[in-house]
Amino acid sequence: xxxxxxxxxxxxxxxxxxxxxxxxxxxxxxxxxxxxxxxxxxxxxxxxxxxxxxxxxxxxxxxxxxxxxxxxxxxxxxxxxxxxxxxxxxxxxxxxxxxxxxxxxxxxxxxxxxxxxxxxxxxxxxxxxxxxxxxxxxxxxxxxxxxxxxxxxxxxxxxxxxxxxxxxxxxxxxxxxxxxxxxxxxxxxxxxxxxxxxxxxxxxxxxxxxxxxxxxxxxxxxxxxxxxx
Numbered sequence: 001x002x003x004x005x006x007x008x009x010x011x012x013x014x015x016x017x018x019x020x021x022x023x024x025x026x027x028x029x030x031x032x033x034x035x036x037x038x039x040x041x042x043x044x045x046x047x048x049x050x051x052x053x054x055x056x057x058x059x060x061x062x063x064x065x066x067x068x069x070x071x072x073x074x075x076x077x078x079x080x081x082x083x084x085x086x087x088x089x090x091x092x093x094x095x096x097x098x099x100x101x102x103x104x105x106x107x108x109x110x111x112x113x114x115x116x117x118x119x120x121x122x123x124x125x126x127x128x129x130x131x132x133x134x135x136x137x138x139x140x141x142x143x144x145x146x147x148x149x150x151x152x153x154x155x156x157x158x159x160x161x162x163x164x165x166x167x168x169x170x171x172x173x174x175x176x177x178x179x180x181x182x183x184x185x186x187x188x189x190x191x192x193x194x195x196x197x198x199x200x201x202x203x204x205x206x207x208x209x210x211x212x213x214x215x216x217x218x219x220x221x222x223x224x225x226x227x228x229x
Contacts (some may be wrong), residue, residue: 027121037083042225044079045116045124045187047179048072052095054105057131059195061169064129066124067095067204071192074214089115109178117184123154124187125217126158126179129204131196138197139168140213142173150186158190164172165212166193190217
């Protein structure tokens with residue numbers, strides 16, 4: 001009789017452990033999924049600068065607008081995996097101006113700004129490459145609206161990560177860009193490097209480095225909104 005009780009108790013304990021294991025596994029999965037989807041509900045606008053007839057900075061056959069778009073695509077993928085909704089101002093080689101627009105550049109930039117200033121947008125990043133007459137100048141730099149303290153804080157966050165990646169001493173700074181001056185949404189403009197500098201240029205054309213830049217932008221957004229949440 002006692003042996004029978006022990007057998008029944010043993011089976012009961014095994015069943016209890018199995019049920020507990022299933023629930024713990026499910027709980028762990030839910031927690032892991034919650035941690036991974038940390039950007040649920042966050043709307044991000046990524047603005048790959050230039051496009052179409054406006055190729056931006058150029059070095060030989062290397063065009064700024066193409067690299068900007070690649071970095072934007074890679075950043076978009078990372079953000080969406082973390083639960084964010086991502087809007088690209090362009091997803092191909094074109095600008096946003098209407099056919100026959102009197103001033104294509106002005107209309108293009110205003111349409112980009114309208115997308116960034118949409119009511120449900122939480123943050124924007126305008127992605128660019130730089131160029132300078134002195135080819136020795138190099139490094140990535142983040143610009144912000146000096147009237148917006150949140151944009152400044154976000155820019156500093158990105159710049160600190162860019163310093164680690166690029167080993168550059170550049171600091172974030174206020175930018176007198178039309179997009180930044182007219183932005184109602186928090187955001188920044190990031191110059192990811194100088195096409196005019198041989199070292200920057202050699203890195204910017206590499207897929208691995210483009211992914212590293214995208215990772216900086218993704219981690220900066222994640223860290224900023226992680227803190228707020």
